[in-house]
Amino acid sequence: MxxxxxxxxxxxxxxxxxxxDLASERLGLxxxxxxxxxxxxxxxxVQLPIMRGDGRIHLFTGFRVQHNGAxxxxxxxxxxxxxxxxxxxxxxAELMTWKTALVGVPFGGAKGGVNVTPAELTPGERQxxxxxxxxxxxxxxxxxxxxxxxxxxTDAQTMAWLMDEYGKLHGHTPAIVTGKPIALxxxxxxxxxxxxxxxxxxxxxxxxxxxxxxxxxxxxQGFGNVGSWAARILQDIGATMVGVSDASxxxxxxAGLDAHALQEYLAHGGRLPEFAGAESIPAGELLxxxxxxxxxxxxxxxxxxxxxxxxxxxxxxxGANGPTTPAAxxxxxxxxxxxxxxxxxNAGGVVVSYFEWVQNQQHxxxxxxxxxxxxxxxxxxxxxxxxxxxxxxxxxxxxxxxxLGVERVLEAARTRGYIx
Ligand code: NAD
Numbered sequence: 001m002x003x004x005x006x007x008x009x010x011x012x013x014x015x016x017x018x019x020x021d022l023a024s025e026r027l028g029l030x031x032x033x034x035x036x037x038x039x040x041x042x043x044x045x046v047q048l049p050i051m052r053g054d055g056r057i058h059l060f061t062g063f064r065v066q067h068n069g070a071x072x073x074x075x076x077x078x079x080x081x082x083x084x085x086x087x088x089x090x091x092x093a094e095l096m097t098w099k100t101a102l103v104g105v106p107f108g109g110a111k112g113g114v115n116v117t118p119a120e121l122t123p124g125e126r127q128x129x130x131x132x133x134x135x136x137x138x139x140x141x142x143x144x145x146x147x148x149x150x151x152x153x154t155d156a157q158t159m160a161w162l163m164d165e166y167g168k169l170h171g172h173t174p175a176i177v178t179g180k181p182i183a184l185x186x187x188x189x190x191x192x193x194x195x196x197x198x199x200x201x202x203x204x205x206x207x208x209x210x211x212x213x214x215x216x217x218x219x220x221q222g223f224g225n226v227g228s229w230a231a232r233i234l235q236d237i238g239a240t241m242v243g244v245s246d247a248s249x250x251x252x253x254x255a256g257l258d259a260h261a262l263q264e265y266l267a268h269g270g271r272l273p274e275f276a277g278a279e280s281i282p283a284g285e286l287l288x289x290x291x292x293x294x295x296x297x298x299x300x301x302x303x304x305x306x307x308x309x310x311x312x313x314x315x316x317x318x319g320a321n322g323p324t325t326p327a328a329x330x331x332x333x334x335x336x337x338x339x340x341x342x343x344x345x346n347a348g349g350v351v352v353s354y355f356e357w358v359q360n361q362q363h364x365x366x367x368x369x370x371x372x373x374x375x376x377x378x379x380x381x382x383x384x385x386x387x388x389x390x391x392x393x394x395x396x397x398x399x400x401x402x403x404l405g406v407e408r409v410l411e412a413a414r415t416r417g418y419i420x
Pocket of ligand 1: 150151152153154194221222223224225226227245246247248283297298299300319320321346347349350
């Protein structure tokens with residue numbers, strides 16, 4: 001589905017550059033220091049030829065970008081999506097560097113991806129692509145070097161295949177990936193963690209605006225891992241979902257859509273536009289639904305110069321990475337919409353990935369209540385630090401979040417002696 005198009009201004013790389021430059025200006029970074037911080041440490045591009053059921057070899061391309069490892073092993077998800085390219089992966093890897101620093105987990109930033117449409121592959125072919133990707137990049141990975149995780153188009157099953165393939169060469173190594181299934185030393189609470197972190201950010205921001213979750217109507221763009229968990233947890237705290245979309249279309253209902261029932265329905269093969277009791281609407285109309293909270297949880301650049309003015313919400317909490325272009329951000333800020341940026345809002349996933357990695361090092365497991373409590377503490381602390389920084393500098397939350405992340409990476413790089 002491409003009803004919501006991404007214009008040229010909406011590349012994730014341009015978006016990240018814009019915010020980095022502002023943060024760099026606030027921090028007074030010299031050009032040479034800024035250039036070192038921005039440039040990736042290593043970029044790997046690999047060829048993935050796969051023999052498919054039609055008897056032909058299909059050639060995919062895989063990428064792993066390790067952006068900055070000053071604070072610890074590289075960390076970041078792997079995306080399976082037809083639009084994956086080096087620029088996109090580079091931008092997402094850089095976002096991970098600032099994000100891990102912002103929430104204070106001892107990792108650097110990385111990202112990976114394969115330009116494949118997972119829905120077009122059989123489960124066997126998906127497994128082949130996944131294992132082949134691991135075979136090609138394992139030399140630069142490792143539990144103390146670079147630790148992948150799920151992202152768009154990949155899930156716990158993908159992580160299980162990656163771990164298994166790595167284990168063939170190196171022995172059983174659960175800490176090589178996070179976001180694994182519970183049966184394979186995955187962490188309780190990891191699957192829901194990014195969505196849960198979105199909700200923690202919402203409750204913190206709502207308190208500031210005097211907004212009661214029980215009277216909050218929300219809209220979710222992208223009902224995948226992040227969007228569906230955010231929706232279910234928001235519903236559990238009393239908020240009402242009035243609109244939602246995925247790649248197949250969008251639906252709305254003033255009376256509210258049951259996020260738990262929708263999740264069950266989709267898990268059993270249902271199509272979102274045909275969900276009972278909802279009105280199917282054009283994807284572009286999702287943006288103009290009246291609500292208090294809008295949660296973008298699909299791809300980057302989907303709120304841009306040409307459609308930002310349509311939004312009728314009081315707050316955006318960014319589940320997706322880079323969903324709002326700088327031009328859209330300006331339009332929305334002028335309209336008085338509060339934006340909790342991706343760097344902070346979707347960091348819950350990497351926080352619980354860190355917990356998973358810690359548990360894997362000890363082959364030990366915390367229960368879900370423990371994981372959720374620890375996550376809440378980290379998210380509240382990060383939110384408070386970003387808000388305080390924004391207030392002190394007269395900046396928006398996004399510039400404050402970038403500045404905090406960049407500052408911490410710079411400190412680590414200087415302390416190691418990387419940067420004089
Ligand atoms: P996912 O593959 O589970 O879900 C993506 C969802 O977006 C799917 O429902 C898909 O149908 C939908 N979608 C795709 N194109 C769309 C379109 N044009 N309009 C509306 N919906 C569309 O992926 P995910 O893991 O939930 O990731 C979603 C976003 O969150 C991405 O930007 C990702 O980088 C970010 N993120 C994910 C995690 C994580 O832990 N999974 C962590 C941090 C950030």
